[in-house]
Amino acid sequence: MNTKKIILIVDDSEFVRSYHSYILEEANFQVVTAVDGSDGLEKLYTNSCDLVLSDINMSNMDGYEFIRRVRADKKFSALPIIIVSTESEARDKMKGFEAGANLYIVKPSSPEIMVENIRMVLSAH
Secondary structure (H helix, E strand, O other): OOOOOEEEEEOOOHHHHHHHHHHHHHOOOEEEEEOOHHHHHHHHHHOOOOEEEEOOOOOOOOHHHHHHHHHHOHHHOOOOEEEEEOOOOHHHHHHHHHHOOOEEEEOOOOHHHHHHHHHHHHHOO
8 A cells, every 4th residue: 555645746847847856755755746836736535635835936826726716626625735936025925825835935945854744734734
């Protein structure tokens, strides 16, 4: 039986998706990736994800809109969402929390801190 938690990574940067995938797979998570918010919504409906890591600045559908749409669906209302972004201003963080994020991590973040934050948010749900 597979008990690995499934993490959805939503980021328009192929490098970031690959890097975060590597970190999370090394930490014994299963990973699904999406290239933007629209793709992220599709992946949520076709995979049973346990947590979402989302960037903010993406074309097609940004992270804020993606999170608002996830939160608007009762099925995902309690799904843990962590924003991982280079945007470090307080207003960006507030906008992320208002959209429905559980945590906001500023890139770059050490792999250990990212994994620990994911485990912390997962254990709280």
